Amino acid sequence: MTHAILHLIYSRFFTKVMRDLGLITNDEPVTNLFTQGMVLGSDGSAMSKSKGNVVDPEEMVGRYGADTCRLFVLFAAPPEKDMPWIEASVGGQRRFLERVHRFVMRNIDRQGSGEAGASRRALRKLHQTIAKVTDDFSNRWHFNPPSQR
Numbered sequence: 001m002t003h004a005i006l007h008l009i010y011s012r013f014f015t016k017v018m019r020d021l022g023l024i025t026n027d028e029p030v031t032n033l034f035t036q037g038m039v040l041g042s043d044g045s046a047m048s049k050s051k052g053n054v055v056d057p058e059e060m061v062g063r064y065g066a067d068t069c070r071l072f073v074l075f076a077a078p079p080e081k082d083m084p085w086i087e088a089s090v091g092g093q094r095r096f097l098e099r100v101h102r103f104v105m106r107n108i109d110r111q112g113s114g115e116a117g118a119s120r121r122a123l124r125k126l127h128q129t130i131a132k133v134t135d136d137f138s139n140r141w142h143f144n145p146p147s148q149r
Contacts, residue, residue, distance in 0.1 A: 004035065037082040047085065055085055068094045 011029040018024045038046045041053035048054070060069050071093040077083035107122045 034080070036079045037077060040082050040084045042085065064090050064094055068097055071097065
């Protein structure tokens with residue numbers, strides 16, 4: 001957090017200098033500041049290379065896959081909250097992706113088979129999912145609202 005605060009101070013300083021020199025007209029560097037939470041280690045403290053409590057991303061990607069790791073970060077906590085890194089929870093995202101893959105593989109051949117009802121249901125589910133994800137991101141920046149955890 002200290003690191004991010006220093007960046008904010010530097011950006012404000014340079015914005016004020018450039019304003020005073022007549023290079024820009026705005027008084028502040030940003031109109032809105034969104035601070036994101038920290039990733040916490042298994043002991044509850046902030047992950048830090050100096051503390052040696054970091055997770056090797058290459059190892060996690062090798063074990064679970066990049067898409068699974070991305071989903072874990074997005075779903076584990078709202079972006080403004082601290083996120084405890086609980087490796088056992090990564091499996092949930094892996095199982096979700098496997099369910100999506102199985103659904104697609106079951107339905108991919110139906111598109112041209114004349115099963116209009118199945119195709120219509122799959123398309124409807126796709127549109128519902130797109131609408132839900134769009135709403136979660138656009139209105140709340142949350143991919144896993146508290147009501148679903």
